[in-house]
Each structure stands twice: as structure tokens, then as C-alpha cells.
Amino acid sequence: MSFTPIPDADPRAARARAGRRDVRQDAECAAFWDGFTASLAGGDPRRTAWPDAFGFGGEGPLADELAALVLAGRKRATASLPVEYTALGEALPVAGDLSIVLDGAGHPVAIIERTSVQLVAFEAVDASFAAREGEGDGSLAAWRQAHAWYFGQVFREWGGRLQDDTPVLCQCFQVVWPPTVADARPVAVARAFEGQAISPAEAIAAYLRAKDGNRPYLLDAAFAPDVQLRMVVRTDAISFPPASAGREALAETLVRRFNQEYENVHSVCLGAPPPPDAVAFGCRWLVAMSARQDGAVRVGCGRYDWAFAPADGRVAALTIRIDAMESLPPDTLQTVMAWAAALPSPWCPERVAVDALPALAPLRQVAQALQRADA
Known part of the structure; x- marks a missing residue:
């Protein structure tokens, strides 16, 4: 509702x-x-x-x-x-x-x-x-x-x-x-900041929190210092540099500049999380957001391909493929955000996301992109 x-x-x-x-x-x-x-x-x-x-x-x-x-x-x-x-x-x-x-x-x-x-x-x-x-x-x-x-x-x-x-x-x-009533702090990101290993699923979740919430510091927990980023953009609706090297460069591209252009960002990974011992993992993703400049609503999808460092679970390399990025009028914001905010996060069954898509014509392109055989 x-x-x-x-x-x-x-x-x-x-x-x-x-x-x-x-x-x-x-x-x-x-x-x-x-x-x-x-x-x-x-x-x-x-x-x-x-x-x-x-x-x-x-x-x-x-x-x-x-x-x-x-x-x-x-x-x-x-x-x-x-x-x-x-x-x-x-x-x-x-x-x-x-x-x-x-x-x-x-x-x-x-x-x-x-x-x-x-x-x-x-x-x-x-x-x-x-x-x-x-x-x-x-x-x-x-x-x-x-x-x-x-x-x-x-x-x-x-x-x-x-x-x-x-x-x-x-x-x-x-x-x-205060300390007299404080609980222990089991959050996985805290372990990572203390130099301990983080699971692949935790690293992916930390990345999504960093990107969606404009929290670049979280990339220190999720990504290796020398992480490599490759972008494959199959639409003219959005642009990114084709490659970036190093955690700070990724933070600038994927978090700081991204959040200068967009707000109300909701991202999910589609499917089940990777196993704890994964060294490589691929999954589709879905995002809803709005442009700060003109209020246009954006809904897009694509694929992540992750490579994790065996020693500590941090992301060593990431390829982001953008298959579709549809633009909708600003007056669709409430409808789209109500749908996006209700999705399980960060891991969402694909059928749940697609079946609940609002009945807006541009979103049919997103659904079709998710159904392609090479997705």
C-alpha cells in the first residue's frame, strides 16, 4: 500500500x-x-x-x-x-x-x-x-x-x-x-575493521550498504586495498568509467559520485548468497533510485561477478554489468519506492522482485532484461 x-x-x-x-x-x-x-x-x-x-x-x-x-x-x-x-x-x-x-x-x-x-x-x-x-x-x-x-x-x-x-x-x-548495559558487538563489519576475515556474503552486503547509504568507509571492510573494478554498460541511460583500480578509486566512483547524482537508492542482489568458502560468485542485481537533478525515477538491473581474496574474504575484483536502466517520471516515485523498500534485502528471490513490479510500462523492459538467457 x-x-x-x-x-x-x-x-x-x-x-x-x-x-x-x-x-x-x-x-x-x-x-x-x-x-x-x-x-x-x-x-x-x-x-x-x-x-x-x-x-x-x-x-x-x-x-x-x-x-x-x-x-x-x-x-x-x-x-x-x-x-x-x-x-x-x-x-x-x-x-x-x-x-x-x-x-x-x-x-x-x-x-x-x-x-x-x-x-x-x-x-x-x-x-x-x-x-x-x-x-x-x-x-x-x-x-x-x-x-x-x-x-x-x-x-x-x-x-x-x-x-x-x-x-x-x-x-x-x-x-x-553506556558500558554498564552495552551488549557485545558481533557485527561482521566490526570484525573486518579489526583485521579479521569477513565472509563473501558479508562483504557484498557491506558494499550495498556503502553504495546505497553513501557510506564510503564501509568499503574498507568489504574491498581489498588493490581491488579491481570493471564496468560493462549495455545502455546509454547511465555511464561509468570502464575500469577503476584501488579501493579509494572505487569509493569515488561507486559511492561518492554516485550519491551526488542519485538518492532514495534501494539495491538488492537476486537469488541466494554465496557460500562462506566462495572465491568467485555471480548474481543478478536490481536497483531503484531517483535523480537529484530532475527527480526522474530510475530502475535498472544487471549482473555482479565477484572474486574474493581467500585469506580474508574481501572483494579482490568486481565486474558490474548494467543491462537495463529505465527512466520514469518523478510522480512515480512513491509507487516505485513502496515496491523497492518492501523487497527482502540484501538477498531477494528473483521471482519475488519481478512478480511485485509495479504495472508501469518502462518496467517491462527491466523484467525482460532479467529473463534473458545470458543474464
């Missing part, structure tokens, strides 16, 4: 009602964040990150109750609707994102790091996730009752209604600050 904000909605006022804070403008949150970053090693990429800040459930008694569950170690997941971000002009959260948790009075109490983010239909949220959220008696029935009420409040503000197939952002997280 699509979500249409009410015409006179003020995102700044909505952020305040939702218990959100701008960390840069809030001295208490900024000091709390500074305490965390001061505890990190000099090379830790989180030192240069910048979090959002919010209260679970907004403000007041509910935010106090849920913050207490986080501090007690009982709550390690949260569920939200995509419109809670898109209506405020914010990107959907992804694994690795950091946030400051506020209590009911807006005071910072913890910093969390998302370990996984999945879009799941409301009716498909399972008992294990409900238990991880840790609210009420931890049962799935209690989860559905509480979230039907909460999501109803969200829809009353932004338009729409809750249905069984409404996509829900199921986010799991760990607490990284």
Missing part, C-alpha cells in the same frame, strides 16, 4: 510529537554521543558517524517504559512503519545504523546499533520477533494487539490504514553505550 501525508503536515512538528531530537541541536544528546565516541579506537568508523535520537513510542510514560526495557536487557528489537521515516524525509534504517534512545522526558539513556532490518508483512511477524521486542508478556498476541493500536495512531496522522499485508520494519539491535 502507499502512504500519503496529510497536506498540512509539518515534518518538524511531527518529529517533535514523535519524541525525535536533532542531536546537533541538543546539547545533552551531543554530550552523550561524545562520551561514546571518546571510548572508541581511533580507526573505528563510528567515530565519524552521526546518529538520530528518539524515544520508543514517542514521549511520556510509554517512552519511559520502553527505555527501561532496553536498559534491563529485555528489549532488543522494535517495529515501525516505513511512513514514520519517509513522511519526515528520512531514509529507512539499515543494519549498522546508530541511534540514541531517549526516555519520556527526552533525556538520552542508551545508544543502539541495528544488527538487522527486514520488511515483513504485519501478519507474518512471528513469535520470536515479538519475544525479542520484550513488551507486555512477550507473546505474539500481545505484540499484535499493542502494535495494531500504535500503528493505528501513525496512520491517523499520515493517512492509510493497517492491513494484514502492511509492510512493517522489523529492526533488531544491540546496545553499545
